[in-house]
Amino acid sequence: MKKMDVIFRQVFFKNLKSKTWLWIVLGPLVLAAVFGGVFWLMNQTNQTSKIGVVTSSPALTSTLKASSDADQRYISYSSTAAAKRAMADEDLDGVLTISTQPTTHASLIERTDGNGINQTQLQSVLAQAHTKEVAAQLKLSTTQLQGLFATPQLATTSVSVDKGKLVSRSAKTQKSGAMVGFILGMLIYTFVISYASMMAQEIGTEKGSRIEESILTAITPQAQFFGKLLGILALMAVQMAIYGVVTLAGGLLLQRLPKNPLSSLMTNIDLSGISLNMLLFSLAFFFVGTLTYTVLAALTGSLVANQEQIGQATTPIVMLGML
Structure with missing residues (x-):
C-alpha cells in the first residue's frame, strides 16, 4: 500500500x-x-422596434397602439412626411401607412440599419385591426365579435409508458x-x-x-x-x-x-x-x-x-x- x-x-x-x-x-x-x-x-441588444403609423382611421390607430409590446411599439403620426422625418432622425425603424379607401391597404417602409421588424406579427395586428374595423361597419357588438372568432381550446397532455402505466x-x-x-x-x-x-x-x-x-x-x-x-x-x-x-x-x-x-x-x-x-x-x-x-x-x-x-x-x- x-x-x-x-x-x-x-x-x-x-x-x-x-x-x-x-x-x-x-x-x-x-x-x-x-x-x-x-x-x-x-x-441586451434586443431593443424595441418603433413603427410610425399613418392612417385616417382612429380605430386602427387605437388597435395598433394597444398591440404594442416589448418587441414592437406603434406610434401615431399625422402625416407620412412627419413619420419619414422621424425615421431620418433614427427615431423610427419603419413607417406604416394604412389606407382604408376603397379597401384596407397597408405599405411599410423599413430602415435597413434599424431594429428588425417582425412582419408576421405586424400582419397579425393588421388583420386584427381590420376585423374590428369591419365589425364596426357591420355594427357587431364586442360579444358577437368574440363569439365569431372564438377558437376552441385544445388541452394537450404528454404521457410516457412506465411499467405498463401511462405517466403524465x-x-x-x-x-x-x-x-x-x-x-x-x-x-x-x-x-x-x-x-x-x-x-x-x-x-x-x-x-x-x-x-x-x-x-x-x-x-x-x-x-x-x-x-x-x-x-x-x-x-x-x-x-x-x-x-x-x-x-x-x-x-x-x-x-x-x-x-x-x-x-x-x-x-x-x-x-x-x-x-x-x-x-x-x-x-x-x-x-x-x-x-x-x-x-x-x-x-x-x-x-x-x-x-x-x-x-x-x-x-x-x-x-x-x-x-
Whole structure:
C-alpha cells in the first residue's frame, strides 16, 4: 500500500501542477463564460422596434397602439412626411401607412440599419385591426365579435409508458431530461478525451524511456497500475468539485443581479422532472464510463514501444467514445 501511495501522490501532484491539467479544467469554464456572455449580449441588444403609423382611421390607430409590446411599439403620426422625418432622425425603424379607401391597404417602409421588424406579427395586428374595423361597419357588438372568432381550446397532455402505466410528463420535463442527457454525454466525452490521454501518456512515457523496467524492480505492476489509476481519478474528482463550486457560486451571483440574463432560459426548464434516481443513475454512468475508458487507455498505453506511438494507440478509444 505504501508503494501504491507513492505512485498515487506522484501522479496526482505532478499533473495537478501542470499547465495541461489547468487547461483541462479552465477550458470548459472559458467556453461556458463565452457562450453565456454572447447570450447576455444578445438579450441586451434586443431593443424595441418603433413603427410610425399613418392612417385616417382612429380605430386602427387605437388597435395598433394597444398591440404594442416589448418587441414592437406603434406610434401615431399625422402625416407620412412627419413619420419619414422621424425615421431620418433614427427615431423610427419603419413607417406604416394604412389606407382604408376603397379597401384596407397597408405599405411599410423599413430602415435597413434599424431594429428588425417582425412582419408576421405586424400582419397579425393588421388583420386584427381590420376585423374590428369591419365589425364596426357591420355594427357587431364586442360579444358577437368574440363569439365569431372564438377558437376552441385544445388541452394537450404528454404521457410516457412506465411499467405498463401511462405517466403524465410535461414538455418542459422532456426538455430537462434531454438537457441533462446532453450535458452528461458532453462531460463523459470531455473527460474521456482528457484523462484517457493523460493515463496513456503516463504509462507510455515511462515505457518508452525505459524507466519502466527500473520501476518494476521495486514495485509490482498491480501497485503501479492502481496507483496511477487512483491518481487520475483523484484529479477527476477535484475537477468535478471545482465545477460544482463554480456552478453554485454562479447561480447565487445570477440571483443577485437585477436583470437575470438566464431568466428567459430557465422558464423553459422544469427542474422537478430531474429526480433523485435520475441523478444517481447519471452519476453512476459517468463514473463507470470514465473509469472504463481510463482503464482502456492504460491498456493501450502499455502496448506502445515509444512515446510517439501514444496518439496512435489512443485513437481507437477516442473513436469508440465518439460512437
